[in-house]
Amino acid sequence: MPLSFENIAALALEMQHGLASHDRFNRMIGIIHRLFLCDATALLRYELQSFRPLAIAGLAPDVMGRRFRIDAHPRFEAIARAGDVVRFPAESDLPDPYDGLIPESPALHVHACIGLPLFYGQTLMGALTLDAIAADQFSGYSDDELRFVASLAATALNNALLLEQLEKSATPYIPSPRSHDSNIAEEMIGESSVMQILRKEIAVVAPSDLNVLITGNTGTGKELVAQSLHQQSQRASKPMIYLNCAALPESVAESELFGHVKGAFTGAVKDRAGKFELADGGTLFLDEIGELPLTLQAKLLRVLQYGDLQRVGEDRQLKVDVRIIAATNVDLKQSVINGSFRSDLYHRLSVFPLHVPTLQERxxxxxxxxxxxxxxxxxxxxxxxxxxxxxxxxxxxxxxxxxxxxxxxxxxxxxxxxxxxxxxxxxxxxxxxxxxxxxxxxxxxxxxxxxxxxxxxxxxxxxxxxxxxxxxxxxxxxxxxxxxxxxxxxxxxxxxxxxxxxxxx
Missing domain, CATH: 1.10.8.60 (Helicase, Ruva Protein; domain 3)
Structure with a gap:
């Protein structure tokens, strides 16, 4: 049946009413889900050539963690490229990304499906998807009515994202260019309170040049935290260089960090830049810093204090501008007590400590x-x-x-x-x-x-x-x-x- 004026007015008011609250997206999708009597409804944000769910109704909870790349999902690609209402035929050959993800309705081989791309100006911000098991569920709604709903949703989404940006931190945020290659930078998935706290702490310290020490158990995602810190920093356009200190043989550790010149030792057949030089202007991520040999800890401390280093076999000093992010799964305070880690280096590294929660805590x-x-x-x-x-x-x-x-x-x-x-x-x-x-x-x-x-x-x-x-x-x-x-x-x-x-x- 067509949308009544009362329904449209209520929809517009309710969409705007919840924008300042944490459940703004759930409120929006809940209204649309009930209004169109859908079996599955989703509001998705478009970024990095993928659709990311912001709110769902009628779908399995794990859908919120999924990222739907448009090159892997023909229906989402059709929505992204359409620029207007997309009505998929009830018996469309295009696989549905929600197949098997609607509880009690595992098969979506014949069903009603509508995709509404959400634009701000000429920019695709996201999409609204409506699915119903009954093949004729949405036949009574005109394209104009659906466009109006999409326009309301797009405006609400844009306003909500702007407010969300303002709420994140009072610290000025410098956006960094993000790659479309999902292998370069991965997202921190999770909405638990401990993860929200961690994100806020990252947003606070990222724009600064403070050294950060990331602690947490093995497998918690410390490298993802380091990537997020770099991406949100003023150094985002420069490289983040990774070095695993635990996999660093002591015989070549100094060369790996500071580089060497030709003839410095057997096998040094040419000059070679170390990790510090490669990271100049950017970020150096020292993973498993607690495994760094004591002999190298003193030399690392000097670089942190004065910003200069020497390649192995060379007397000339090199100046570098590097931000250090270190990570460890051991208790460095206890290592200091045991004498296996320098106290002065620990305090230099842990200017701003971040702890990554275990999965059980999340x-x-x-x-x-x-x-x-x-x-x-x-x-x-x-x-x-x-x-x-x-x-x-x-x-x-x-x-x-x-x-x-x-x-x-x-x-x-x-x-x-x-x-x-x-x-x-x-x-x-x-x-x-x-x-x-x-x-x-x-x-x-x-x-x-x-x-x-x-x-x-x-x-x-x-x-x-x-x-x-x-x-x-x-x-x-x-x-x-x-x-x-x-x-x-x-x-x-x-x-x-x-x-x-x-x-x-």
Whole structure:
């Protein structure tokens, strides 16, 4: 039925009313969802050649963590390029990105679907998508009515984003050029209170030139924090150079940091710039700084104090302008007490400390991250539709994740591989049995024990499990050992030897 004047007026008022609150996007999408009687509705922001959900209704919660690249989703590409209302035919051949993501409605092969691109001037800001299981749900609404709703939503979205920018920090923010290559800089996914606090702290310190020490357990995403600091700094147009101090042999550590001249030592066949020179004008990220040898800590301290350095084998001083961001998963205060880390260097590095929370502290962020990794995994493995069942989400929320976000990413990849091997069509759904989470305190209703399995020694059971697991991985990787090794995260040579030992080869 056509939109009444009362509905349009109420829609306009409600969209503007909630702009100053945290739930402004949820309010907007909730009104539209109810007004059009949708089964699934989403408000998405367009950035970096992708659509990022800002608010959803009727969709699985992990959708909020997904990033829909338009080159991987034809419907979103059509919306981005249309410039006007897009009505997809009920039996469109274009795959729907929400297939399997609407609870209780796993298949969207025939349904009503509308895409409304949201513009500010000539700039595409985002999109509004309306989906309904009934194929004729939106046939009573004219394009003019839909354009009017899109115009209201675009204005509200633009105002909300401006207010959001002002709310982030009173510190002047200098925007940096962002690449369209998602491999260069990754996003910090999460809406938990601890992540919101971390983002605010990053926004405060990023525009300054203060040294920052990032602490946190292994796998929490300290490198993402360092990238965010660099991107929001005045040095964003300059490089951020990475150095892992834990993987730095002491014999070449000084050369890696400060460079060397030809003939400085055996093997120095030409002059070579060190990481400090490469980072001149930009940022040097020293990961695992607690592993840096004591002999080098004194030389690093001098560079931090005076901004000059010497290449190995050279007397001439070089001046550099470098901001230091360091990261560690050890307690540097305790290292200072133990004498393995210099006190003066610690205080130089920790001018502004940032702590990255564990995944267990982030609560529902686990589901968002699962969605984010699922979308990435779907593209990598060529899976048409990849969803996470509610039982699997419960399992993920119940697990304590000692390896943090990195462990979750690997768990999603392995589960997707297993689920893909079992799937009978292009719709792959992750279930609890696809995950191997040691020590998981899973809810009782999602734990299963196969009582038909004959009892045997623990050693034999382990060997049988390894054999079955590798075979499933091998079949899921198109019977290619190299791909199988990458999925299992094992050296190909070791995998071949293990396969022979288990009688697979």
């Amino acid at each position: 609560g529902a962020d686990i589901v968002l991250l699962a969605g984010f990794f699922c979308e990435r995994c779907r593209a990598k493995f060529g899976i048409k539709h990849l969803s996470v069942s509610k039982a699997a989400r419960d399992l993920l929320l119940a697990y304590d994740w000692p390896g943090n976000a990195r462990e979750l990413e690997h768990a999603i990849y392995r589960a997707a591989m297993m689920a893909q091997a079992e799937a009978v069509n292009d719709d792959v759904s992750l279930q609890p049995q696809h995950f191997s989470l040691s020590g998981s305190e899973a809810p009782a209703h999602i734990m299963a024990v196969n009582h038909d399995t004959p009892m045997q020694s623990l050693k034999d059971a382990q060997l049988q499990f390894q054999r079955d697991y590798i075979l499933r991985a091998y079949n899921a990787s198109d019977r290619k050992w190299a791909l199988c090794a990458r999925i299992l995260e094992i050296d190909p040579g070791n995998l071949h030897r293990l396969a022979k030992k288990l009688g697979i080869k």
